Amino acid sequence: MNGLESHYGTDASLDEATVIEISNWLQTNAGGHKAARAEPPEDRITRSRWFIHEHDDIRNEVWLRPSIKSAANCAACHTRAEQGDFDEDFVRIPK
Numbered sequence: 294m295n296g297l298e299s300h301y302g303t304d305a306s307l308d309e310a311t312v313i314e315i316s317n318w319l320q321t322n323a324g325g326h327k328a329a330r331a332e333p334p335e336d337r338i339t340r341s342r343w344f345i346h347e348h349d350d351i352r353n354e355v356w357l358r359p360s361i362k363s364a365a366n367c368a369a370c371h372t373r374a375e376q377g378d379f380d381e382d383f384v385r386i387p388k
């Protein structure tokens with residue numbers, strides 16, 4: 294969680310409250326042999342209320358298109374995802 298101001302070439306700095314919250318989550322949920330063997334947690338980004346809210350116009354059928362496959366495939370629709378740019382101006386949903 295340190296050094297986010299140079300995170301893969303972009304500034305991912307967060308405000309202090311967010312850093313504390315995420316660090317606490319990581320300490321509780323990450324690491325440990327038990328955690329490493331367990332199934333992935335249900336609280337993935339695509340299950341977050343934030344994500345669902347931002348994407349609530351997208352019909353279920355769209356997520357399952359062969360060109361998309363999964364909500365985690367951000368770059369299928371966010372044409373500048375690799376540059377860390379998720380602005381709605383650069384969203385293009387593939388057929």
Ligand code: HEC
Nearest residue numbers: 338347355361363364365366367369370379380381384386
């Ligand atoms: C099926 C295509 C699709 C996929 C896959 C997808 N998104 Fe989106 N995303 C959209 C659409 C459509 C919007 C809404 C754009 C609008 O408000 O007009 C959106 C909105 C967003 C926004 C808000 C943009 C803004 O300017 O308000 C963010 C941030 C975002 N998505 C991140 C992600 C992330 C992170 C992932 C992968 C974990 C992802 N998206 C996967 C289509 C997609």
